[in-house]
Amino acid sequence: MNATADTAPSTQRWALTVAYDGAHFHGWQKQPDDLYTIQQVLEAAISTVAAEKIHIVVAGRTDAGVHATAQIIHFDTTAIRPVEAWIRGVNSAVDKHVRVLAAQTVAPHFHARFDAFGRRYRYLLESSRVRAPVLRGRVGWTHLPLDMDSMRAAAAMLVGEHDFSSFRSSDCQAKSPVKTLYAVRLSGSPELMALDLHGNAFVHNMVRNIVGALVYVGCGKLSVTGFADLLAEKSRRRAPPTFMPDGLYLTGVDYPPEFGLPTPSLPAWLWPDL
Numbered sequence: 001m002n003a004t005a006d007t008a009p010s011t012q013r014w015a016l017t018v019a020y021d022g023a024h025f026h027g028w029q030k031q032p033d034d035l036y037t038i039q040q041v042l043e044a045a046i047s048t049v050a051a052e053k054i055h056i057v058v059a060g061r062t063d064a065g066v067h068a069t070a071q072i073i074h075f076d077t078t079a080i081r082p083v084e085a086w087i088r089g090v091n092s093a094v095d096k097h098v099r100v101l102a103a104q105t106v107a108p109h110f111h112a113r114f115d116a117f118g119r120r121y122r123y124l125l126e127s128s129r130v131r132a133p134v135l136r137g138r139v140g141w142t143h144l145p146l147d148m149d150s151m152r153a154a155a156a157m158l159v160g161e162h163d164f165s166s167f168r169s170s171d172c173q174a175k176s177p178v179k180t181l182y183a184v185r186l187s188g189s190p191e192l193m194a195l196d197l198h199g200n201a202f203v204h205n206m207v208r209n210i211v212g213a214l215v216y217v218g219c220g221k222l223s224v225t226g227f228a229d230l231l232a233e234k235s236r237r238r239a240p241p242t243f244m245p246d247g248l249y250l251t252g253v254d255y256p257p258e259f260g261l262p263t264p265s266l267p268a269w270l271w272p273d274l
Contacts, residue, residue, distance in 0.1 A: 009078035013110060017102040018071045023137040024097045027064040038098060045094035050079040059112045059253040060119055065245030070264045072253045074112040110259050118254030121207050123195040124247040140247030146190045146218030154217045154227040155184045164203050165234040172204035188274035205242050212243040
């Protein structure tokens, strides 16, 4: 008997950095009713290149309308392919609103979700009497004039470990609402601003609910003290509505250096200097 023929093919684990325009999908996760999702189209494209069925694991699931400039996924395959096959090959097979930016092999124990110790989001917000049509789907919008100083004062309260139940969706599946925000930064101008959040993890709709509350602070519907009370209340009962997904981008995921996956800088088109 040939021992070589009986040996199972070796498996490699690959990590891909992915960008996508979430406006064209029903969120990241595959749906039982076969809605068009990012996971669905990516798995199909990667399976085509690998010539075998592939299941991908993602660093963080995003909702419908939410974008990513540096999402991380991993998958296992017995297919032997060069790096460019997982970039150019997948990009030629996948929906044009999704692109693989980088690919590399990683240690067999690497896990895109569980090894991540930080996630970075940016929310872009326009404040104008009339919404700029070219920013629709890319930037959140309010017709209300905003006071950035009061918004910054409120946002600063979010840094550190907190129970974020006041900013948590009712259908959130996270085991705990307690998360840590390492940094929160509001930059730009009242007409076009960027809210950057860096934390260990986020509960469902956390960023959009924070933006909704900060808009209320900025337009005077909620005081800075009221924002502090909202955070302490740990309840959505009196919280402002969830804000639109249009301006939300997952911009990076942090991993231990051993895996060799550096967190990328913000792309120039995302107004990094706001």
